[in-house]
Each structure stands twice: as C-alpha cells, then as structure tokens.
Amino acid sequence: MKEIIVIIGGGIAGLEAASQLLKLGYSPIIVEKSDHLGGHVSRWNKLFPDMTPAQDLLSELIMSSKDANIFLNTAISSMNRLKDSYNIMLSNGISIITKYILITTGFRLFDASKKEEYGYGVYDQVITNADLEHWFNNGNDGRIDNSQMNAIGFVHCVGSRDEKARNTQCSKVCCITAIKQAIELKERFPDAQIYCFYMDLRLFGKKFEDFYIKAQKDFGIHFIRGRVSEVSENIEGKVIVKAEDTLAGKPIKVTLDLLVLMSGMVCNPDSTRTAGMMALPIDSDGFLKSSDNVFHITSSPKQGIYYAGACTGPKTVPETLAEARSAVLEIHSHIIGKE
Ligand SMILES: Cc1cc2nc3c(=O)[nH]c(=O)nc-3n(C[C@H](O)[C@H](O)[C@H](O)COP(=O)(O)OP(=O)(O)OC[C@H]3O[C@@H](n4cnc5c(N)ncnc54)[C@H](O)[C@@H]3O)c2cc1C
Ligand code: SF4
Numbered sequence: 001m002k003e004i005i006v007i008i009g010g011g012i013a014g015l016e017a018a019s020q021l022l023k024l025g026y027s028p029i030i031v032e033k034s035d036h037l038g039g040h041v042s043r044w045n046k047l048f049p050d051m052t053p054a055q056d057l058l059s060e061l062i063m064s065s066k067d068a069n070i071f072l073n074t075a076i077s078s079m080n081r082l083k084d085s086y087n088i089m090l091s092n093g094i095s096i097i098t099k100y101i102l103i104t105t106g107f108r109l110f111d112a113s114k115k116e117e118y119g120y121g122v123y124d125q126v127i128t129n130a131d132l133e134h135w136f137n138n139g140n141d142g143r144i145d146n147s148q149m150n151a152i153g154f155v156h157c158v159g160s161r162d163e164k165a166r167n168t169q170c171s172k173v174c175c176i177t178a179i180k181q182a183i184e185l186k187e188r189f190p191d192a193q194i195y196c197f198y199m200d201l202r203l204f205g206k207k208f209e210d211f212y213i214k215a216q217k218d219f220g221i222h223f224i225r226g227r228v229s230e231v232s233e234n235i236e237g238k239v240i241v242k243a244e245d246t247l248a249g250k251p252i253k254v255t256l257d258l259l260v261l262m263s264g265m266v267c268n269p270d271s272t273r274t275a276g277m278m279a280l281p282i283d284s285d286g287f288l289k290s291s292d293n294v295f296h297i298t299s300s301p302k303q304g305i306y307y308a309g310a311c312t313g314p315k316t317v318p319e320t321l322a323e324a325r326s327a328v329l330e331i332h333s334h335i336i337g338k339e
Pocket of ligand 2: 156157158160161169170171172173174175176200201202262264
C-alpha cells in the first residue's frame with residue numbers, strides 16, 4: 001500500500017509538497033481550512049523578482065497536485081500519537097492514521113489596525129500591501145480613487161521590527177514588495193509622486209537591488225529614511241503624513257491620496273493551535289520551532305512531523321517552494337530507510 005502523508009495547509013508549500021510526493025509514488029492528503037487552494041499567493045497579482053503572474057504559478061501547482069486527496073473547508077479537530085504513527089481527526093468526521101505529517105500552515109498578515117497611529121480602518125485612503133495586491137488583481141476597492149492619484153505613500157515595517165507590536169523581527173519581503181508595488185502604481189499613475197518611508201531598506205534577494213535602482217532612476221520614486229510620526233486626514237479626505245527625514249535632518253509633511261501600510265508576516269494562530277495538539281515547540285519569534293535553524297529547518301523535534309514554508313518564519317515564494325521539496329526529500333529518505 002502507498003504511504004499516506006498528511007499535509008496540513010493547502011498554500012503553495014502544501015501544493016508543491018503534494019506534487020513532489022505524487023511524483024515519488026506516495027498518497028498525499030491535503031487538509032485546507034479555507035474554501036480554496038493557494039493560501040496568500042492566491043490574493044497576489046505579480047510576484048517579485050520576475051513579475052511572474054501569481055495565477056500562473058498557482059495553476060501549475062494546482063494542476064501538478066490534482067491527484068492528491070484534497071479536503072477544503074476542513075480543520076484538524078484533534079491529533080493523537082499512537083505507537084509509531086498519528087491519528088488525525090478532521091472536522092468532517094474522517095479519521096486518518098499516518099506516520100508522516102507535513103505542516104504547511106503559513107503565516108498571518110499583521111493586523112495594521114493595531115498600529116492605531118497609522119489610521120487603518122479609520123481613514124478611507126489608508127490600505128495595506130495585501131489590499132493593494134488584491135486591487136491589482138480585481139480593480140475593486142472603494143478606497144482607491146483612480147481619478148485622483150497625485151501622491152501616494154508607503155510606510156515600511158508596519159508590525160515588524162517593533163517592540164510595541166510584539167514583533168522585533170524583520171518580515172523580509174515587505175521592502176521589496178513596497179518597491180515592486182510603488183513601481184506598479186507609478187506605471188498606472190505616471191504623474192503621481194510616490195514616497196517610501198523606511199527605517200532601513202532590506203533587499204537581500206536575487207535581483208532585489210535592481211528594483212531599488214530602477215525605482216529611483218526610471219520611476220523617480222522618493223525614498224525617505226525616517227519613521228512616520230503622525231498620520232491624519234484633512235477636510236478634503238486626503239491623508240497627511242508627517243515624518244522626520246533623518247538623512248536630510250529635517251521634518252517632512254506630505255499630502256497623499258493613498259497611504260499603503262507594509263504589514264509584516266507574523267505567525268498564523270492556526271499554526272500555533274495545530275502545533276499545540278502535538279506539544280510542538282514555538283520559537284522566540286512566535287513561529288513554529290524547527291529542530292534547528294541551520295541544518296534541519298524542515299524537521300520538527302517529533303518523529304514523523306515536518307515543516308515547510310512560512311509556518312517557521314517569513315519566506316519568499318522561491319524559499320517556500322525549495323523548503324517544500326526539501327521536506328519531501330526528508331520524508332522520502334526516512335521512508336526508504338536512508339536517513
Ligand atoms: C503582501 C505580500 C506580498 C508578497 N509578494 C511576494 C512576491 O511577490 N514574491 C515572493 O517570492 N513572495 C511574496 N510574498 C511571500 C509569500 O506570500 C509567501 O512566501 C507564501 O505565501 C508562503 O506560502 P505558504 O504556503 O508557506 O503559506 P500561506 O500562503 O500562508 O498558506 C498557508 C495555507 O495553510 C492554510 N492553513 C492555515 N492553518 C491551517 C490549519 N490549521 N488547517 C488547515 N489549513 C490551514 C491556510 O488557509 C493557507 O491556505 C508576499 C508576502 C506578502 C505579505
Ligand atoms: S523587509 Fe523592510 S519593511 Fe519589512 S520588516 Fe524588514 S526592513 Fe521592515
């Protein structure tokens with residue numbers, strides 16, 4: 001009989017893992033709590049660094065994992081350790097016995113309304129990076145007025161690198177996402193002035209620096225180093241942003257038609273809940289704790305339980321896909337007794 005492997009989470013990590021497991025002759029089962037596959041990427045439009053349409057990636061992943069057993073709208077009700085396997089009870093009443101579980105429950109976007117000073121949920125023209133991606137996808141957001149786009153701002157590090165937000169970690173993807181989105185907005189609104197308010201620019205990935213150079217040289221996007229000190233709204237409904245330009249050493253005040261908050265990646269509470277069922281440890285950054293963060297990032301401390309993707313920390317798409325393949329190889333090695 002083919003070995004059954006349960007994948008919890010049908011985002012890109014779960015889909016890529018299922019696709020690789022199928023190629024190796026296993027029977028993956030994907031348990032996805034929402035009504036669709038693809039996780040966060042299903043809401044994104046174009047992916048850095050190559051501006052690949054997110055839908056192209058998703059279609060390929062969904063096609064290559066279609067022979068997996070997929071349960072949508074399904075949660076994990078309980079998980080129990082048996083002698084050398086696990087009994088997983090699903091919310092649809094199905095019980096599965098398996099020796100291998102791959103957790104791919106991903107991340108949650110920081111709730112920008114918790115940073116009250118930025119006015120998300122209070123001022124109409126304040127949106128998040130995820131809202132903007134969604135708008136790029138479907139053009140449907142009452143807060144974005146196409147006819148009035150003279151000035152746009154981006155605030156970096158919203159809910160990341162911030163002790164008050166209880167997250168001192170860098171979310172890794174939001175500097176490059178801000179630059180990508182700023183370029184995309186400038187392409188749509190060539191006359192608009194665009195400002196990125198940042199503390200540090202962290203552009204660690206392949207070709208990320210090219211985006212930064214292009215944003216300045218070809219699109220004239222303004223990068224202002226300094227924390228935003230105040231966001232308010234004027235009588236015409238425009239957003240007023242005050243900040244300290246720490247490089248020029250002077251205060252700055254701009255009037256904007258749209259302010260985009262770069263919400264960070266934080267641990268998905270569903271990951272924590274799922275981990276709690278098996279007494280799996282949580283790391284100091286709030287994400288699931290791998291056996292170690294150098295050599296065994298896709299292994300949990302419990303035999304037969306593995307991780308892939310953003311459930312262990314902020315990851316890009318290529319990093320997530322690479323981890324999914326790596327976790328599959330670890331499971332395969334264990335099954336054939338080569339580990
Ligand atoms: C605004 C923004 C833009 C981005 N743009 C890019 C980009 O252009 N290029 C790039 O490389 N990266 C980008 N990223 C990063 C990218 O989104 C992540 O790398 C990717 O989403 C990680 O995939 P994942 O499968 O690990 O997690 P997720 O996408 O979070 O998917 C997890 C899945 O698990 C499900 N799930 C969660 N808990 C449970 C549970 N208990 N039971 C069952 N199912 C569960 C969820 O419903 C979801 O479907 C961006 C990130 C942000 C925040
Ligand atoms: S990637 Fe940039 S915006 Fe995101 S937390 Fe790190 S420094 Fe801040």
